[in-house]
Amino acid sequence: MTPDDIELFAKKTIETFYFWTGVLMWLIHAGFMVYEAGVTRRKNVLMTMMKNLLTCAVVTPSFFLFGWWIYYAFPHGILPISNALTAAALPWSAHMGPNLQDNITGVFWFAFLLFSFTTASIMSGAVIERIQLGAYLFLAMVLGSVVWILAAAWGWSDTAWLYTKFGFHDWGAGGCVHTVAAAFTFGVLLNLGARIGKYNDRGDPQVILPHNLPLTMLGLMLIFTGFYAFYAACAVFQTTGPWMSIYLTPMTLSSLAFTVTMGFSGGAMGAFIASRGEPYWTISGGLAGMISIASGLDVYHPGLGYLIGFAGGMIAVRFGNFLERRGIDDAVGAIAVHGGAGLWSMLAMGLFASGYPQHDLKTSLGGQLLGMLIMVALGFVPGYLLSLILKLTNRLRVSCEDELKGLDIAELGIEGVVPAGELSLAND
Amino acid sequence: MNSSPFRLWEEFASGGAGAIYTFFGTPWIVKGICLLVFALIVWFLLSAYRFEGRGRT
Numbered sequence A: 001m002t003p004d005d006i007e008l009f010a011k012k013t014i015e016t017f018y019f020w021t022g023v024l025m026w027l028i029h030a031g032f033m034v035y036e037a038g039v040t041r042r043k044n045v046l047m048t049m050m051k052n053l054l055t056c057a058v059v060t061p062s063f064f065l066f067g068w069w070i071y072y073a074f075p076h077g078i079l080p081i082s083n084a085l086t087a088a089a090l091p092w093s094a095h096m097g098p099n100l101q102d103n104i105t106g107v108f109w110f111a112f113l114l115f116s117f118t119t120a121s122i123m124s125g126a127v128i129e130r131i132q133l134g135a136y137l138f139l140a141m142v143l144g145s146v147v148w149i150l151a152a153a154w155g156w157s158d159t160a161w162l163y164t165k166f167g168f169h170d171w172g173a174g175g176c177v178h179t180v181a182a183a184f185t186f187g188v189l190l191n192l193g194a195r196i197g198k199y200n201d202r203g204d205p206q207v208i209l210p211h212n213l214p215l216t217m218l219g220l221m222l223i224f225t226g227f228y229a230f231y232a233a234c235a236v237f238q239t240t241g242p243w244m245s246i247y248l249t250p251m252t253l254s255s256l257a258f259t260v261t262m263g264f265s266g267g268a269m270g271a272f273i274a275s276r277g278e279p280y281w282t283i284s285g286g287l288a289g290m291i292s293i294a295s296g297l298d299v300y301h302p303g304l305g306y307l308i309g310f311a312g313g314m315i316a317v318r319f320g321n322f323l324e325r326r327g328i329d330d331a332v333g334a335i336a337v338h339g340g341a342g343l344w345s346m347l348a349m350g351l352f353a354s355g356y357p358q359h360d361l362k363t364s365l366g367g368q369l370l371g372m373l374i375m376v377a378l379g380f381v382p383g384y385l386l387s388l389i390l391k392l393t394n395r396l397r398v399s400c401e402d403e404l405k406g407l408d409i410a411e412l413g414i415e416g417v418v419p420a421g422e423l424s425l426a427n428d
Numbered sequence B: 001m002n003s004s005p006f007r008l009w010e011e012f013a014s015g016g017a018g019a020i021y022t023f024f025g026t027p028w029i030v031k032g033i034c035l036l037v038f039a040l041i042v043w044f045l046l047s048a049y050r051f052e053g054r055g056r057t
Helices: A003-039 A042-073 A084-088 A105-126 A133-155 A161-166 A174-192 A213-234 A254-274 A279-292 A302-325 A334-352 A365-392 A400-405 A407-412 A420-427 B009-014 B027-050
Strands: none
Touching: A003 A042, A003 A105, A003 A213, A042 A084, A042 A105, A042 A133, A042 A407, A105 A133, A105 A174, A105 A213, A105 A334, A133 A161, A133 A174, A133 A365, A161 A365, A174 A279, A174 A334, A174 A365, A213 A254, A213 A279, A254 A279, A254 A302, A254 B027, A279 A302, A279 A334, A302 A334, A302 B027, A334 A365, A400 A407
16 A cells, blocks of 8 residues: 555545444444433433434534534633634634545544534433423533533643643543533422422431333443543544543553453442442442543543542442432442442542653643533533423423423323323323 | 562552563462452352342241
């Protein structure tokens, strides 16, 4: 092959690689859908699944219109910059459509869009069974197309101020995806309140059983599979030299194979022990483990990844129980899994992987602590304020009557799941 | 905790260093980590026995 042929081949390989990571990341959303459908009560199944579907629908055009531009425009803080990259990210630029001279922008945009779906979907499970559809979709759009991508601009690129000034290192987006989404969700839940029946008169939490736990387990297995593609899309393909992190530090795809899998294993085992074998928390712990290793998986020894995942699984269970006792009704434990493990991910990077050179700076505990603070604030403030406005205008929560009746009947006019014994009647 | 096997960016970026993982320069820590992983597996297996049969009580 001539050098020109090799370069052309490399370009096609990059294009193909990111295209298929995006496609495989859809598994995360198939997973979120069935996971939440399993957790919800039978009377809310179809509405819950509609919410998951429409999350992807509403985030796509809004991310096309302004989300992609935000990533390039805000690397230095709250004031936007203007350069060739920001101009190319505008929806009317020559790069934001089929272009024979640019076969990369579209597939990068697609991969980032799938990260946006993931971020918005993290909120979706926590608020099920009582949020108005319009309120949810508005909040999902803001989280998926504005908030997380602003956090990514601040901390998840080689020009981001948290990186260039403080050496913040968050390889797999434990901060800008998981922590930001969890903090946003926490703000929303403070205004949304608990489901009717979740707490008794004394304020003690009551168990609301999932209507189909096997479906939930299957959903998480799909999420696990999709997360390999999520992490693969975080790696930067180089035509020469090693793979790079998003900060342009060297790495290998082998680090994903080793550490993501070891993190999953540790998380599931840690959660199994901490929850005394409770199935829902055990499988959620696997996800917490996969998130716990996100920030430093490019450099962790696999054994260390296991230990961090193990601790992450335990943290998720303890944090979830803590929040529940304090009146936060997070129906799927999203804040515990994504927020607890996301924060732990950034902290563990500082505790166990400081001192790595990153161009002019080194990874450090101080940089990680600052990043944690910024990610929490950036998620919580808009989530709390926007949901407060919706609450004050009576646009956040469904009526008590509709909540008791179930959202499938109240909002869609049909039952999502008909019990087997009633099938014949339903078909008449 | 400083666990990087590299002090300089040039060493890390050259790609010629081989292993880049945490504590590569201090093998006793890596062996200690492996021992801890083994201990947690044992704890997990013992817990799996302990948590069995809860539905019967």
